[in-house]
Amino acid sequence: MSAPLAPAAPLPTHRTCPLDPPPEYQRLREEQPVAPLAFPDGTVGWLLTRHEDVRAVLADDRFSSARENASSPVRRNLFRPEDRPGMLLNMDPPEHTRYRGMLTRYFTVRRMRALAPRIERIVADHLDAMEAAGPPTDLVPAFARPIPSLVICELLGVPYADREKFQRWTATMLRLDVSEDEAWRAREALRTYMRDLVADKREHPDDALLSTLIRAQDPDPALTDQELTGMGRLLLIAGHETTANMLALGTYALLSHPDQLRSLREHPEGVGRAVEELLRYLTIVQFGTVRVAREDVQIHGVRIRAGQTVVASLPAANRDPGQFTEPDRLDLTREPSQHVSFGHGIHQCLGQQLARVEMQIAFPALLRRFPTLRLAVPPEQVPMRDDMFVYGVHALPLSWDR
Amino acid sequence: MKIRIDHDRCRGAGQCTLTAPELFDQSDDDGTVVLLNEQPPPELQARARLAASLCPNSVIHIADTSDP
Ligand code: HEM
Ligand code: HEM
Ligand code: SF4
Numbered sequence: 001m002s003a004p005l006a007p008a009a010p011l012p013t014h015r016t017c018p019l020d021p022p023p024e025y026q027r028l029r030e031e032q033p034v035a036p037l038a039f040p041d042g043t044v045g046w047l048l049t050r051h052e053d054v055r056a057v058l059a060d061d062r063f064s065s066a067r068e069n070a071s072s073p074v075r076r077n078l079f080r081p082e083d084r085p086g087m088l089l090n091m092d093p094p095e096h097t098r099y100r101g102m103l104t105r106y107f108t109v110r111r112m113r114a115l116a117p118r119i120e121r122i123v124a125d126h127l128d129a130m131e132a133a134g135p136p137t138d139l140v141p142a143f144a145r146p147i148p149s150l151v152i153c154e155l156l157g158v159p160y161a162d163r164e165k166f167q168r169w170t171a172t173m174l175r176l177d178v179s180e181d182e183a184w185r186a187r188e189a190l191r192t193y194m195r196d197l198v199a200d201k202r203e204h205p206d207d208a209l210l211s212t213l214i215r216a217q218d219p220d221p222a223l224t225d226q227e228l229t230g231m232g233r234l235l236l237i238a239g240h241e242t243t244a245n246m247l248a249l250g251t252y253a254l255l256s257h258p259d260q261l262r263s264l265r266e267h268p269e270g271v272g273r274a275v276e277e278l279l280r281y282l283t284i285v286q287f288g289t290v291r292v293a294r295e296d297v298q299i300h301g302v303r304i305r306a307g308q309t310v311v312a313s314l315p316a317a318n319r320d321p322g323q324f325t326e327p328d329r330l331d332l333t334r335e336p337s338q339h340v341s342f343g344h345g346i347h348q349c350l351g352q353q354l355a356r357v358e359m360q361i362a363f364p365a366l367l368r369r370f371p372t373l374r375l376a377v378p379p380e381q382v383p384m385r386d387d388m389f390v391y392g393v394h395a396l397p398l399s400w401d402r
Numbered sequence: 403m404k405i406r407i408d409h410d411r412c413r414g415a416g417q418c419t420l421t422a423p424e425l426f427d428q429s430d431d432d433g434t435v436v437l438l439n440e441q442p443p444p445e446l447q448a449r450a451r452l453a454a455s456l457c458p459n460s461v462i463h464i465a466d467t468s469d470p
Pocket of ligand 3: 412416417428433434435456459
């Protein structure tokens with residue numbers, strides 16, 4: 001089947017409801033599952049919106065993750081060779097296999113669950129501070145951002161006192177509307193910071209992950225400072241920015257669905273499923289992920305040429321009625337079923353078990369502490385992160401009865 | 403039912419251990435899957451199938467055998 005192709009259009013980014021992906025994805029999924037996509041750099045590639053196609057491409061080694069060869073769907077590609085060492089997100093096997101193999105042992109289900117008591121403590125401390133300060137509070141700086149930041153800082157051995165700096169650099173890097181110059185300066189600042197930190201850990205090792213990786217005998221040859229800097233940056237960014245947005249946007253979604261919120265309050269033991277459903281429903285990696293075809297590949301009769309960029313839309317796949325019944329309904333008791341919020345294939349999120357433990361502790365604790373939690377502004381005044389790679393809310397003003 | 407593991411493909415995402423801890427563990431040495439029981443009893447077979455379907459790298463293969 002080789003239907004005549006419509007002209008290439010840019011990635012749909014216009015949302016009509018803050019909690020739903022752009023409605024255009026629905027039409028594409030039905031009528032044009034492999035749609036020609038116009039990239040800001042002037043090239044043409046493809047957009048995949050069906051769950052089965054997104055999964056298939058992310059598990060297919062004919063598609064490469066090398067971002068230096070890819071176009072970005074939302075701005076000019078700013079990738080530079082200096083970004084490469086240690087950046088396993090952008091690598092293919094066998095390079096990817098080497099780095100991932102070094103890291104997975106530190107992110108297993110068992111190891112992440114062992115962090116639970118410490119995470120519970122951190123969550124309780126932040127709730128105490130919120131309670132002491134009293135309403136109204138912006139949940140983002142009071143709770144959603146500091147908790148994952150503190151956890152990843154302790155795990156890596158990054159001084160938490162430096163959080164304002166690295167949070168600011170990350171926010172600039174992940175914004176769509178900054179100039180190339182500004183984005184580059186933020187990236188350079190974070191790189192310099194991490195390089196100095198790695199040098200410092202060589203002199204003054206501790207028990208945290210950066211020092212462990214420096215000491216590791218297993219990779220042979222041992223990791224270079226450039227590689228350690230790249231891995232450190234990747235883990236620091238991925239470790240705080242993503243979970244922070246899930247916590248704040250997830251709370252907003254719960255407050256907008258009072259029946260679901262009530263069911264989670266009444267059945268906190270169902271939090272495992274609830275977190276998976278929030279991940280699916282909200283899909284914060286909102287522009288999906290990109291791959292580059294290494295050779296010509298046919299999907300549904302459409303020929304994707306070697307070198308073309310394919311965007312696998314995670315939000316569109318997660319709302320595919322072919323995979324999820326009533327996909328646009330938030331149902332915290334939904335049976336587990338292959339959401340792609342953490343990606344799929346060899347790059348599926350390394351930190352997913354950490355993110356799960358953080359969310360499974362933080363949501364119930366927040367709801368327990370403030371039984372009358374509510375928005376302090378009308379819902380339409382909550383500033384949404386349409387302008388960021390990672391979706392969420394810029395701020396979430398909340399109130400409660402004392 | 404019999405479970406077979408294609409170990410070389412495993413990247414340690416941990417979906418298996420999360421879904422069916424009675425059947426799968428992750429090695430402390432490298433984070434990859436350890437099969438604890440290749441012939442799951444009937445009450446664990448549904449979760450064995452779920453783990454196989456959630457694994458991002460098609461590591462877990464399930465063969466139906468005539469025994470329970
Ligand atoms: C709810 C929170 C999170 C979401 C939604 C998320 C999402 C994702 C997605 C979609 C990918 C795959 C990208 C691709 O295929 O191109 C990914 C990869 C990755 N994530 Fe996460 N992530 C989260 C939390 C974390 C945390 C807490 C960490 C760190 C500890 C982390 C570390 C990583 C790393 C290192 C990769 C690259 C893995 C590889 O290339 O093999 N993530 N994440
Ligand atoms: C060292 C850290 C990182 C650097 C230097 C970096 C750099 C980049 C670059 C250069 C792009 C290409 C497009 C553009 O510039 O507009 C990009 C896009 C993207 N990054 Fe990152 N990134 C980092 C970490 C992460 C992490 C941790 C995640 C989440 C798991 C992530 C997810 C994405 C996504 C979803 C896109 C958009 C889709 C795409 O073009 O691939 N990045 N990043
Ligand atoms: S889910 Fe698959 S890739 Fe992940 S640890 Fe288990 S077997 Fe390995």
